Amino acid sequence: MSDDLTAVTAKIADGGALDERDWQTLTGTRDLIALGVAADDARRRRHADRVTFVQVFDVPVDTAAHAGTLPDQAGELRLTGRPVSVAAAVAAVRAVVARAGSVPVTGFALEDLQGLCGHELGRLGEVLIELREAGLALVTEAAADTLTDPEPVFEVLRTSGLTVARLTLGDAAGHAAFPLVRRVATWDGAGRVCRAFAPLRPAESSLPTTGYSDLRQVALARLLVDNIDSIQVDWSGDGHKLAQVALTFGADDVDAVPAVASDDLGWRRSPREDIRRNIVAAGFAAVRRNGCFEALDVCDRSEHA
Amino acid sequence: MSVESTAEKLLAGGRLSAEEALELYVSAPTSLLGRLADTIRARKHPTGLVTYIIDRNVNYTNVCVARCSFCAFYRPVGADDGYVLGFDELFQKIDETLAVGGVQLLLQGGHNPDLPLEWYEDLFGAVKARYPDFKLHALSPPELLHLSRLSQQPVPVVVDRLVRAGLDSVPGGGAEILVDRVRRLLHCDSKATADEWLSVMRVVHRAGLRSTATMMYGSVERLEERVEHLCRLRELQDETGGFTAFITWSYQPSNTELGGAEATGIDYLRTLALSRIVLDNFDNLQASWVTQGGKVGQLSLAFGANDMGSVMIEENVVRAAGAEYCMDEAEIVRNIEDAGFAAKRRNMVYDLLGDPLFRERAIPRRTELAIARQAGDATVPAELSRYPARSRPGKARRAVDS
Ligand code: SF4
Numbered sequence: 001m002s003d004d005l006t007a008v009t010a011k012i013a014d015g016g017a018l019d020e021r022d023w024q025t026l027t028g029t030r031d032l033i034a035l036g037v038a039a040d041d042a043r044r045r046r047h048a049d050r051v052t053f054v055q056v057f058d059v060p061v062d063t064a065a066h067a068g069t070l071p072d073q074a075g076e077l078r079l080t081g082r083p084v085s086v087a088a089a090v091a092a093v094r095a096v097v098a099r100a101g102s103v104p105v106t107g108f109a110l111e112d113l114q115g116l117c118g119h120e121l122g123r124l125g126e127v128l129i130e131l132r133e134a135g136l137a138l139v140t141e142a143a144a145d146t147l148t149d150p151e152p153v154f155e156v157l158r159t160s161g162l163t164v165a166r167l168t169l170g171d172a173a174g175h176a177a178f179p180l181v182r183r184v185a186t187w188d189g190a191g192r193v194c195r196a197f198a199p200l201r202p203a204e205s206s207l208p209t210t211g212y213s214d215l216r217q218v219a220l221a222r223l224l225v226d227n228i229d230s231i232q233v234d235w236s237g238d239g240h241k242l243a244q245v246a247l248t249f250g251a252d253d254v255d256a257v258p259a260v261a262s263d264d265l266g267w268r269r270s271p272r273e274d275i276r277r278n279i280v281a282a283g284f285a286a287v288r289r290n291g292c293f294e295a296l297d298v299c300d301r302s303e304h305a
Numbered sequence: 306m307s308v309e310s311t312a313e314k315l316l317a318g319g320r321l322s323a324e325e326a327l328e329l330y331v332s333a334p335t336s337l338l339g340r341l342a343d344t345i346r347a348r349k350h351p352t353g354l355v356t357y358i359i360d361r362n363v364n365y366t367n368v369c370v371a372r373c374s375f376c377a378f379y380r381p382v383g384a385d386d387g388y389v390l391g392f393d394e395l396f397q398k399i400d401e402t403l404a405v406g407g408v409q410l411l412l413q414g415g416h417n418p419d420l421p422l423e424w425y426e427d428l429f430g431a432v433k434a435r436y437p438d439f440k441l442h443a444l445s446p447p448e449l450l451h452l453s454r455l456s457q458q459p460v461p462v463v464v465d466r467l468v469r470a471g472l473d474s475v476p477g478g479g480a481e482i483l484v485d486r487v488r489r490l491l492h493c494d495s496k497a498t499a500d501e502w503l504s505v506m507r508v509v510h511r512a513g514l515r516s517t518a519t520m521m522y523g524s525v526e527r528l529e530e531r532v533e534h535l536c537r538l539r540e541l542q543d544e545t546g547g548f549t550a551f552i553t554w555s556y557q558p559s560n561t562e563l564g565g566a567e568a569t570g571i572d573y574l575r576t577l578a579l580s581r582i583v584l585d586n587f588d589n590l591q592a593s594w595v596t597q598g599g600k601v602g603q604l605s606l607a608f609g610a611n612d613m614g615s616v617m618i619e620e621n622v623v624r625a626a627g628a629e630y631c632m633d634e635a636e637i638v639r640n641i642e643d644a645g646f647a648a649k650r651r652n653m654v655y656d657l658l659g660d661p662l663f664r665e666r667a668i669p670r671r672t673e674l675a676i677a678r679q680a681g682d683a684t685v686p687a688e689l690s691r692y693p694a695r696s697r698p699g700k701a702r703r704a705v706d707s
Pocket of ligand 1: 369370371372373376377378379414415416447493496
């Protein structure tokens with residue numbers, strides 16, 4: 001590791017403020033492994049050797065009333081897609097909650113809800129309360145690149161009693177994403193309303209990222225964004241192999257593990273076994289959680305060694 | 306020995322024993338394995354270059370009598386979807402390869418009892434007559450052994466005849482794990498035992514040809530057997546110096562008789578790093594992006610690899626087992642440069658051929674790898690009727706064709 005990088009990572013570990021030169025050192029380093037080691041140290045200080053994962057079953061919001069069988073394996077039922085109206089959103093939540101039993105129901109992108117409210121914060125607060133009273137456990141996500149003035153939005157979330165499962169970078173990627181990671185790190189209130197920060201861009205984005213840029217972004221997120229508890233990767237969206245390697249570069253939570261086996265996984269493996277095997281192979285204990293980030297069970301390393 | 310002292314020994318230029326290598330693999334964190342492998346890579350390749358080759362991976366037949374339990378590619382003799390590519394089809398593939406700047410065919414196939422040694426000689430001769438400078442990197446050790454058995458000629462004679470016909474170098478396929486316990490479990494000991502694979506390579510190197518070496522891990526082997534495989538390759542390389550490069554990839558279980566689960570991305574990076582650490586007499590380690598995908602393929606460059614392998618153009622074997630990744634030259638170069646290296650084209654013996662070709666001339670982008678034949682194409686090449694078949698279905702077919 002270069003002396004500069006050693007000095008910056010030590011500064012981060014001590015809670016020191018980074019200056020412009022430190023920032024250049026972090027984002028400009030080609031020493032990916034050194035960055036990974038520093039990020040892994042940071043995640044172990046916070047989460048020891050535990051990696052959490054959640055099995056998610058997606059329910060499209062426009063067909064929620066007619067959703068088929070909800071799988072037993074799901075730890076989260078997630079309403080996906082943009083609702084056409086506030087009434088449609090509330091109705092979808094009620095329909096799924098009625099069949100969900102103890103499984104948390106989450107849904108919606110915060111920016112979609114803001115759109116339905118005409119970007120009027122008072123109205124957003126009312127809608128969030130209505131959704132919570134209908135049974136919504138968490139808002140699925142908020143995109144950081146749409147939050148030009150985040151504090152008032154966080155305040156509305158706090159008042160409504162709803163939190164956001166994950167803060168994403170929205171459409172920002174690669175070097176364009178680094179400044180946004182840095183901004184998120186300054187949002188003091190973010191950790192009280194966002195459970196996880198997901199620094200990677202979904203795979204369907206048009207501009208493909210690389211393994212180096214993805215891991216650098218995960219490591220920087222863990223090193224810098226200490227105001228949000230978890231750094232999250234997406235099992236379905238980021239690719240299994242990259243997501244697994246990211247666990248050794250600072251990520252501690254895996255979202256979007258399927259609740260039902262797809263054919264291409266093969267009949268010998270269930271998604272739960274597959275994610276546990278991957279987490280253990282990365283050197284961690286696998287903790288299954290639900291959509292409210294509550295631990296359900298732990299699989300220690302010996303079970304998959 | 307502790308992990309720290311093993312690491313120190315390695316960094317001081319020492320060679321690890323099998324026991325030390327195993328202990329390091331089992332106990333060292335992934336970051337340390339990567340750091341050690343990267344340090345060795347940087348010492349061997351201090352100029353910051355990462356190479357790749359433009360060639361085409363062609364499988365001339367999928368008919369095979371070996372029936373390895375990990376293989377999703379082969380078809381038994383007489384199967385409706387068994388194929389043999391014709392000379393004209395192969396010429397067309399070479400023309401397409403030349404058009405994108407390719408320099409060789411990587412030519413491998415099943416152990417087809419109805420293709421005698423003369424078929425290979427005629428094919429190689431015909432290729433060299435039409436394309437004198439084009440290279441044939443062809444026939445892994447088990448294929449050479451199969452031809453030896455089929456023709457009742459010793460391996461050195463088979464190699465000599467093929468070299469005269471136009472064989473330039475030999476791919477290191479069919480090694481799987483060079484431990485006979487594993488080979489028996491994989492049902493591939495009859496195609497070549499560990500000793501046979503190594504002795505064919507010894508013959509190849511003594512004949513003046515260079516070859517690559519491979520390892521398919523993550524099926525049924527124990528960790529110590531992975532290490533044993535690497536140590537056996539290291540021993541032969543000490544003796545002959547004939548290997549230009551080493552490539553490792555994970556067993557791909559889909560559609561195979563053996564089934565099971567694929568080793569994880571971390572397993573791949575650790576195994577690659579271990580390979581760089583143990584194979585201290587190999588200059589070049591290739592990334593297996595075709596099995597790991599572009600992202601982990603690129604990360605190989607931080608875990609000991611100094612080469613992104615082949616642009617491939619075509620791939621059939623790994624695809625049959627479920628992996629379908631594609632990287633054209635531009636994408637390979639983007640990944641190399643994004644990792645902080647300079648990208649250079651090379652040939653099989655690692656002579657540098659120049660800068661990326663797509664920057665010199667327009668080359669159409671490619672988003673998927675070609676396949677040997679379109680599904681349902683049952684064309685039987687006309688020239689096959691000139692060669693005697695060995696199998697009963699093959700004989701019957703030739704009788705009809707002639
Ligand atoms: S791996 Fe090669 S030798 Fe084995 S069955 Fe497949 S084609 Fe035949």
